[in-house]
Amino acid sequence: MTITPYIPDIDAGDLPLEERAYLRLRQALMEGVFSPGAKLSIRRVAEALGTSPMPARTALRRLATEQAVDALPSGTVLVPRLTRAAFQEVSAIRAELEPLAIRLAATRLDARTLDALATVVAEHDAARAAGKPEVFLQKDREFLFGLYRQAGAPMLFSMIEALWLRRGPLFWDARWILMGRPPAAAHRHDQMLAALRRGAGDVAAQELKVEIERMTAFLLEALPFEGQAAAAPRQARARR
Amino acid sequence: MTITPYIPDIDAGDLPLEERAYLRLRQALMEGVFSPGAKLSIRRVAEALGTSPMPARTALRRLATEQAVDALPSGTVLVPRLTRAAFQEVSAIRAELEPLAIRLAATRLDARTLDALATVVAEHDAARAAGKPEVFLQKDREFLFGLYRQAGAPMLFSMIEALWLRRGPLFWDARWILMGRPPAAAHRHDQMLAALRRGAGDVAAQELKVEIERMTAFLLEALPFEGQAAAAPRQARARR
DNA sequence: AGAACTCAAGTGTGATCACAAACACCGACC
DNA sequence: GGTCGGTGTTTGTGATCACACTTGAGTTCT
Known part of the structure; x- marks a missing residue:
């Protein structure tokens, strides 16, 4: 089942695409747009954002760094399910x-x-x-x-x-x-x-x-x- | 004056280049390899790491996210000078x-x-x-x-x-x-x-x-x- | 029927290229 | 001499491509 989540836009100024992708994902995460356990694939997120995979990739990596999302050994990113x-x-x-x-x-x-x-x-x-x-x-x-x-x-x-x-x-x-x-x-x-x-x-x-x-x-x-x-x-x- | 700092290697197992770049930069930063105020250019860091600019770019962005380095509006990354x-x-x-x-x-x-x-x-x-x-x-x-x-x-x-x-x-x-x-x-x-x-x-x-x-x-x-x-x-x- | 295998689609990774903005340097001008 | 402006370089950004790994569904064998 391939869900393509709707990711709310933000009032982006002239920010780089990567930064905008990061902020949008961050916002969506805090608002609970993604259900816990959902898989966030680079290409699919990029598609939802309307960009190439590149900005989505860096944005997801940044989120993984601050532990806002979980990263599997394979590199796949999941919405965390808090224990x-x-x-x-x-x-x-x-x-x-x-x-x-x-x-x-x-x-x-x-x-x-x-x-x-x-x-x-x-x-x-x-x-x-x-x-x-x-x-x-x-x-x-x-x-x-x-x-x-x-x-x-x-x-x-x-x-x-x-x-x-x-x-x-x-x-x-x-x-x-x-x-x-x-x-x-x-x-x-x-x-x-x-x-x-x-x-x-x-x-x-x-x-x-x-x-x-x-x-x-x-x-x-x-x-x-x-x-x-x-x-x-x-x-x-x-x-x- | 283009200094290309020596960045100590780590006992990297099988990690992706990006992850290794991140860990190496992190280690170098904590050990004080870079002097405060130094400019960390993507291409130069990549050169010092022996990779293409890509892993260096993501690694630097991640460090900027956790505020381990400072990022100028232009995107240039600086070693923070603590006030x-x-x-x-x-x-x-x-x-x-x-x-x-x-x-x-x-x-x-x-x-x-x-x-x-x-x-x-x-x-x-x-x-x-x-x-x-x-x-x-x-x-x-x-x-x-x-x-x-x-x-x-x-x-x-x-x-x-x-x-x-x-x-x-x-x-x-x-x-x-x-x-x-x-x-x-x-x-x-x-x-x-x-x-x-x-x-x-x-x-x-x-x-x-x-x-x-x-x-x-x-x-x-x-x-x-x-x-x-x-x-x-x-x-x-x-x-x- | 159940389990192991195979193969094709999907995935993350990383290199390369094109482009526009920022920067540094140097000369001309006041 | 100090300031301004132009120019060549360097910078970060983002798209595209090739590649190896993972995944999962369909098939075959026992």
Whole structure:
């Protein structure tokens, strides 16, 4: 069965084709366009992108480097299927890095940014009330990354992005479950904003850490993880 | 002046040329073979690697993706020159991730591994006494990464590697300064091992965090960041 | 009928080529 | 002397092609 996935376009400026291919695939991955376990063949992706295989090849290799996709020994690329252990690992790293980003951002936030973020939280809650999981998840991302961007730490930012990227396919499956959580337990974004307004970066960071750990525990219960997967990284390949 | 740096070979098994190119460049970068600010042209790297430009191109793009090198808008790749802020950022991330790795590893260490690591610490001290900075730094890496590998967290491991990669060129310049530090203040590896032997992973993690923060503070004082490096730019051996 | 084999289509890899933009160098000009 | 402009080179990009390996379906043999 050869599926040719639809890959959403982006508002590409004059970027090189390779860069555009990379960004488009990245976006598609984070939005859960590909189902876990799907095979991403170079030629087929190129076809879907409307380019020659070359840009698709480099883009896929780059994604494999940051472990956003898995690469088989043969070089074939698969959409990762997070195991229980891998999910726990991603969450543990998030629980360290994202609070760090909050602490760094706390010293640089101004009132205007805080107000903008409060709006995002309101939209987030509205999306939950309206039963729109896509908007719900998007606003969640928007709030947190809006905060992380203020940290002024580009490397940290891209590392966090990579973690979310890897988590993407899983969260797409979990979107209904996540939105259905009791609001009281669901998010602490209001409390975080309040802490940040009074300059208590450490408190906000701790709130976030708790939120991540709580959601992780919840999903470990709620989600049916499959036994095996998360292909091993490329090793020596048999060649005779 | 076209310098064609010597790039050390690796014990490549059967890997594709692109993968080998990536690993070789990565290794060279971490060992400080390239001086900060150097321009890495695709064709020249390919020549030094003995391949066509193609594998060199993909390898450089991959390194740029994980921010191990800097990419100009034109696509040209430069060896990063760490600014003061970037060095602080890398250190702050290390201070979160590496203790996490220690905590994860603590529950999985066995006596044999601990003994092997104790040997590495001994060699580390011997290298300091003998005044061999290359061995000194190498043993330091060997000890810590030997520990991190035991964490059983592949994604965390490769993120830490990426941080060291970025820090590589800087540390090469700092090798004499680092080795000259008073031994008492220099490393807490013995204390870490002792803590791990009695199962106190949190204590070991805290030791490491303190070590990282202390070394960062030390280097922020000792290294001339904005101007040019103290040591004469290490010249790569001309090849041809 | 079940298993091993065969073969053709599909796959990733890497070299080569064409092209446009960026760059460096050197002379002419103010 | 310093600045500007033109020109030849070098650079990154992307398409195309050849090749070896993998894969899977169809066939044949036991």
